[in-house]
Amino acid sequence: MLALGFFDGVHLGHQKLIKRAKIVANEKHLPLMVMTFDRHPKEIYAGKTNFRYIDTLTEKADKIAALGVDYLAIAPFTHGFSKLSPQEFVDQVIVALKADTVVAGFDYTFGPKDVANMENLPYFAKNRFEIVILPEQTSGGSKIGSTAIRKAIKEGKIDLATELLGSHYITSGIVGHGKRNGHKLGYPTANLILEDRKVIPKIGVYATRTLVNGKWYESMTSVGYNVTIGNSNQIYIETNIFDFDENIYDEPITIEWYKYTRGEIKFDSLDELKKQLDLDQIEIKNYFRHKKD
Template identity: 40%
Template sequence: MQTIHLSYPIQNADILPFAGRKVIAIGDFDGVHLGHREVIGRAVENARRLGVPAAIMTFDPHPRELLGQDKYSRLLSPTSYKLEVFEELGVDCTYVLRFDKALMQASPQQFVDRVLAALGVEMVVVGFDFTFGYKGQGTPDTLCELGQGRFAVEVVRPFRMNGVKVSSTAIREALLDGRPPAATELLGRSYGVRGVVVSGDKRGRQLGFPTANMDLTENFVIPAPGVYAVQVLLDGSWYQGVMNIGTKPTFHSGKVLSLEAHLLDFDADIYGSTIFVKFIDYLRPERKFSGMDELITQLKRDVDTARIKLGQIE
């Protein structure tokens, strides 16, 4: 898959890679959940049927972040991670369109003329709730009207599971409520975050449970504070583990949030390494312990419970 970064209005499109006819799926696709995959999948199917490239158009930064909606300062899938997921879906290229003031103020007509028509699209695939143009004035119906005689439009209906619409909002709520399995069901895969292992206070090693302190490399949504059963990707290999998200109240009175992963049956220096942590299940809330002995006893229980959750033992 080739990634092409663009700014509004698009100029000299004829010299861009994949110039000419194409089918394109448009959306912010935060999370690339099952509903998003339905939209992208339809674009790929149509492209193969028409014998043209399949493309995605997404936006950076997230439109709602630029509009000052604080919850979108953290994302289910920051752009670089989202691109990795796109590549798995069989698309030929992704256009990352910079969402700035000029694009935000473009009318629906201008978006069609200066973006879609400029790129020479043959078909556009969008979700039922897609909006575009100034203040989201454009809807799928608007897109169909403006595209007449220039490109076809397919609108994908809501994707539902057990009668509930799959949405990025529902996934965020599941994670912020400490319900990773619910997020997994909606995403079609386990939710994860990526970061670099940095030096901490090394108290975990003193307790007999060394931890990898994680500094997130991008603005991922952080699940609710608590202790989780996790899987950790390190140097191409997966490890089972336990992660604590919280402020470590037994030892600190501050409110600085930290992410610490204890890898089961593992003992190596991995400072500076990049790890990817998938959240499998929630074990318990973070709490303050009376002392080291009580904490160690609980940590042992956490490891035993995590092994069960992760399928190591019955």
């Protein structure tokens, strides 16, 4: 059994596809392999070297493993690989992996989309394997897709991203050394240095939870340019962890995003900024207090 897709985010649509493949694999008493790529094909054929991802490869692998997949194949998407003809892809990948059945979404392509699509896959398959096509998946009228989720995160629509993912968006990295301006205001922050090219949420303040040393804490996270203190062009992700007072410089943390609460504001004084941070903390603590899940 072979399930095909890029699976960025391993969202609800991906989960349904993999679960369907698992059912067929169990019926046929076969192991289930999922095949994906080490980078998005657009990085190669469209030259999008600044492409940002929902999941790192490790996050993606962990999510796929949790769905009961037996094998995960991560193919290097190189310039050479991108030049495979549709027939070569079928012969050198699908058939070479000895796939009994292929499961993929309706929009999966393995070359030029007007030719190498799921509608034409039977022609290239030549009856050497069975094909299961999963139709478009929606939630609340919205298409469940990685592109839609990336867009939602970038627009600060965290509720929508969570709904389509089936889980909260996360970012992980190491705590870097900042200017300690948060300490001066009574709101020390952990400055996140992202490990990979993850999608960055819209500029603003968010209700979040932060994982430190195996424990989750409620927190508020700012994504912004520090417009009140300094005029940097760099985007900072700074998290104030509630009820926490430890030195975690150079330590790994994971941020789980829950809700966009406000945009970035430039204040005339640090006192005004401090008052706003007080209000932010109250609002976010109330949000978690009344949150049911």
